[in-house]
Amino acid sequence: MSIxxxxxxxxxxxxxxxxxxxxxxxxxxxxxEMQRYLFKVGPIDLPDGPLLPGILDFFEEGVAGGKGVLELTGTDVAAFCDDLVKDSPTYADAYQKSLAGEPDTAER
Incomplete structure (x- = not known):
């Protein structure tokens, strides 16, 4: 990565x-709160990936539509976040693979 x-x-x-x-x-x-939660449990590519900008786009559309934030996410925001990242590899997954001795985990 260059300067x-x-x-x-x-x-x-x-x-x-x-x-x-x-x-x-x-x-x-x-x-x-979603960002804090996702940085703890979220996918490996969170800082560079499309998830946070996608959430922001979704929220901006909600604001433009006059909706409240909990109308978009529901009252259980953590469950909403979990649904967003359910198919994404997480740091916990990479750690579990490293414990199991599976290859291709050292680069992450």
Whole structure:
């Protein structure tokens, strides 16, 4: 990874955070809790993958449609997050594979 890639990644992340700050407060709170939860249990490609920007797009559509955030996610936000990542490899999966001695886990 070059310096230019790191700088570009930081620019993209800052633009993402600016979009989050533009959300109404209830959406921001739920988004940050989802982000915290997903960083703990979520997929390996979370920082670079499409999941967080996809959630943000979904929330922006909800705001434009005049819906409350819990109308979109339901009251169990953790279950909503679990459904989003159910088919994605997680760090826990990679750890389990490494314990089982399966190849191709050291690169993750």
């Amino acid at each position: 230019q890639d790191i700088i570009e990644g930081k620019k993209q992340w800052r633009a993402h955070l600016a979009r989050v700050k533009a959300l109404p407060q209830d959406y921001r709170i739920v988004y940050k």
